[in-house]
Each structure stands twice: as C-alpha cells, then as structure tokens.
Amino acid sequence: MPAYAQQNGTGISGIHFNTASPMGVIPVTGFGPDNFRSSHSGAASDLQQAQQLIASGDFVQADSLLATVIGETPSRQARFLKGVAKLGLGEAAAARRYFEQSLYRGRNGHPGAMSGLAIAEIRLGNVDAARNILHKLEYQQEKCGHGCDRADALKQAVGVVEKALA
Template sequence: MSGPITGYCPDNFRSVNGGAYNDVSRAQRLIASGNYAQADGVLTNLVGRTSSRQVRFLKGVARLGLGDATGARRYFEQSLYRGRNGYPGAMSGLALAEIRLGNRDAAQDILGKLRNQQEKCGSDCDRAKPLDQAIAVVEKALA
C-alpha cells in the first residue's frame, strides 16, 4: 500500500502490540483515504500511550497531510532510526517536510543518505523495495 504523501508502506514498521493495534490500523486506513484530521486525532491519543516509532511516523504523515510541516518534521525525526539506518518512509517524510519548510539542501542530503543505503542494500535485501519507494518520492518532490 502506498500513500499519497510519503510512499508510506505499513511493512516498514512492526505492528504496535496491545489494544493500540486497532487504533493504529484505523489511523492507517484514515491516512490511506486522505482523512488526515481524523487520523491525527486518533494518533494524538496513541502518542501519549506508546513509545512506538510507527505511531510517531503515522503522526508525521497526518501532520504533513494537514499542512503542518514543522510538526511533521518533529514526528518523522522521532520515528527515524532503526539501529544505524533510518526507516525509508520516515526519511522520505522528513525530506518532504524539509522541502515544505524551504530546506531543499536538507532534503537533498536525506536523498543522498537514502541512495547510500540503497547502494549498500542491493536489490535483494528486505529494505530494497521501501528504499526504492522512498527515493522515488523524494526525487519527485525535488523535481
């Protein structure tokens, strides 16, 4: 599934455990259908209840969809790192937020990091498809 803002792919994150799972699924559906305000409300409740990076990523997507690039950047930064590699969806979301804030150089830097990860990953690693999607989203936004 690919969303309209960041090339969002639910496979980029593990599911949130516990009762929050249904709310996360609901937020994903709302984002996929473009209902950012409703998704943002659901996610606001979740942010206080979990430290999940997935929830923060989705909150970033919702904020970006609502035109709040500053808020989106904050949530994408909170969801960014997995070990030494950034989540491709979070990185592309952060790049889009930077573009909307007028920071094209920062977005170019993020694109370079994505390309570097792609080069190291190759075409057969588990991150290949999300990296390809993230790079395409950022390249299109910068064009």
C-alpha cells in the same frame, strides 16, 4: 499494518496506505510487527484506524486519535502516522518532528520516515536538507544491494524524494 509511500492518493505527495489498496503500492517503512506492540491493548487497532482515516483524507480525526495513541505507546509507527497526518494538515514543522522520532532503528533510518522527513523539509523550504536525506537513502540503497529486505523500500523512497525534489 505498515504504512506505504508512493505518489499522490492521500493528498500528500509521497505517501499511500493500506495493503488492500487498489493502487498496489510498495512498502517503504521497514517497520516490523515488533514496533507495533505496546502495553496498550488497543494500540494496534487504533493505528489501523488512524491509517484508514489518513487514507481517506480525514487528517483531523487521525491526528486526534494518534495524539491519544502516542500518549500510550512508544511505537515508531504511531509517530510516523502522526507525521503523515501533520503533513496532511499542512503542519510541516510538526510533521518533521514526528518523522524524526520515527526515523531510526539501529544505524539505519526507515525509508518511509526518511521520505516523509524529506517532504516536510521541502515544504519548509529546506531543499538542501531534503537533498541530504536523498543522499543518505541512496547510500543505504547502495550498501543494501538488491537482495536485502529493505531493497524495494529504499528504491521506492529514493523515487519519492527524487520526484518531490523535481
């Protein structure tokens, strides 16, 4: 189940979770089902549980669960969620590291990971780095246009980063 970004809700400005959320948020990760597969049979359910823990604000439990999952799978989504948990725990430097690990697929950065990275950079006082990420998101958005599969995710990520920079 993909993670979602939006304003407020988890105590972390810029990130919401769960498609069943009454908040009706737009996906901003670009993580597809192939990124969730691993040899660890419980990884998908562990990721879903971690996502629910984060959505409920239980960052300590999510962080602990994700430490195990990350040891068993190369999943970029697990690293993304770990970054969100670290942001929730106030550990921006660790969050940055995990967002960086979840960032790329091919030549494009995942919008959710990029917006999470920008938030971590802002919390670390690196506003110029966050602006650079915003420019990269805007460039991807321009190249993507309105018809590509990442258009909504890019639009939402740009909005999240713009609001965080405001």
